[in-house]
Amino acid sequence: MEDKKIEIKQHYGLLTALSMIVGICVGSGIFFKSDDILAYTGGDVLLGVLVFCIGALCVIFGSITLTELASRTEKTGGVVGYFEEFISPAAASAFGWFQVWVYFPTITVVVAWVAGIYTTMLFNLPSTLETQVGIGLIYLTFLFGMNYISLKAGGRFQNLTTFIKLIPLIGIGLVGLFWSAPNPEIPNEVAVIGTSSVGLGWLAALAPMAFSFEGWVISTTITPEVKNAKRNMPIALTIGPLIVLVVYLAYFLGTVSIVGEEYILSTGDAAISQIGTAILGANGESIMLTFVLIAVLGVVNGLTLGYIRLPQALATKNMIPMSDSIKVMDAKRELSPASTIFAFVVSLVWMGLHYISQKTSLLSGGDISEIAIVFSYLAYAVLYLKVIQLKREGVIKNVFLGYVAPVLGTLGSLVILVGGIFSNPTFVPFFLIFSLLVCIAGFVYYQKKNQIAS
Known part of the structure; x- marks a missing residue:
């Protein structure tokens, strides 16, 4: 039977593209990584601000650079399409394998697990790893199903959660500007951690910072479904990271103003509960945790929305096994059911691996998402360097877009690499090698498949 080609319709506008960038970046990371950033800087707030600014610049210059590629191709698959158009199909297959087997599923399951953590806190459930992972699996299953059954529901949920999550973040920042009450006392059962000088140790803060900003590039996966994508995607990729930076700095400085450096260093993620109580009274903790949970679920939704389309995009290019089955789309839903199932099953496998790594403390306090982010x-x-080449060939005329932005984006990538190694010198090199081997497998698969086809 001959497959019918289904024309991809433009469902999403600039608002959804922006809300994917802001909604995926702003969510889990800022709530449970900002205390890590402060810890790595020894409680030095100004150094923490510097770390956030470095992260924003890495993303901003990187996204501005990628807009030069986004505006020059109609290939599907987001960054995979950029590799296919501007590097080679084999390189696209290599990066596609990394994204479909490692990047998307590891980040998705970790954030779903975080949603489980906040759910146990909100409803006073047993805070065991099993409960957290079990709740995370329920969220994961629901959001995979919702995004497959209804394109509009997934997009609307993304927009809604993005606006809701900005309320506490911006609100805490504004309250912090006028906060004058004394810092709360640290609970007796909590060991007091004071500020300290960390020397070059602050570079380790770049790893949790990278997680906090991670996800902006996922919005490129819906490019074919964005109305007037050549105009709207560059706008979204430029404005989105700036919004994220403003929100992050407002929240970070607001939390320090309300509870103080030592309280955050000593209590870690639990500081958000105290902030809610301080601002909103007796029910403040529950209200704040509700906002946080919605924010994290918005991240899982955005990741899921992007991930279920990736196997489908790779299959249309014959870059993964079972491509003939995976690329068959449901005409009504305009998505591939096999692609959705593929993504869900891979996520389940990684959730199992995440459970094992957390149960055994295999990663020394880290998590499986660190495998993907630095790599x-x-x-x-590689794409930033390609933009420089296009400038040298005269395809790109603007000096800032052709030289300055990609050079600074490349330097930002190297900074994040250094930060990742500082944060976990034992496992990050292993993660990099593992990710490289996955890419090599994807490259070899495409080469062999292409040889057979020819």
Whole structure:
């Protein structure tokens, strides 16, 4: 039977593209990584601000650079399409394998697990790893199903959660500007951690910072479904990271103003509960945790929305096994059911691996998402260098867009690499090698498949 080609319709506008960038970046990371950033800087707030600014610049210059590629191709698959158009189909297959087998599923399951953590806190459930992972699996299953059954529901949920999550973040920042009450006392059962000098140790803060900003590039996966994409995607990729930076700095400085550095260093993620109580009274903790949970679920939704389309995009290019089955789309839903199932099953496998790594403390306090984030920035650097080449060939005329932005984006990728190694010198090199082997497998698969086809 001959497959019918289904024309991809433009469902999403600039608002959804922007809300994907802001909604995926702003969510889980800022709530449970900002205390890590402060810890790595020894409680130095100004150094923490510097770390956030470095992260924003890495993303801003990187996204501005990628807009030069986004506006010059109609290939599907987001960054995979950029590799296919501007590097080679084999390189696209290599990066596609990394994204479909490692990047998307590891980040998705970790954030779903975080949603489980906040759910146990909100409803006073047993805060065991099993409960957290079990709740995370329920969220994961629901959001995969919702995004497959209804394109509009997934987009609307993304827009809604993005606006809702901005309320506490911006609100805490504004309250912090006028806060004059004394810092709360640290609970007796909590060990007091004071500020300290960390020397070059602050570079380790670049790893949780990278997680906090991670996800902006996922919005490129819906490019074919964005109305007037050549205009709207560059706008979204430029404005989105700036919004994220403003929100992050407002929240970070607001939390320090309300509870103080030592309280955050000592209590970690639990500081958000105290902030809610301080601002809103007795029910403040529950209200704040509700906002946080919605924010994190918005991240899982955005990741899911992007991930279920990736196997489908790779299958249309014959870059993964079972491509003939995976690329068959449901005419009514305009998505491939096999692609959705593929993404869901891979996510389940990684959730199992995440459970094992957390149960055994295999990663020394880290998590499986660290496998993907540092490597992804190194992969983006390949595209940044391609933009420089296009400038030298005269395709790109603007000096800032052709030289300055990609050079600074590349430097940002190297900074994040250094930060990742500082944060976990034992496992990050292993993660990089693992991710590289996955890419090599994808490259070899495409080469062999192409040889057989020819």
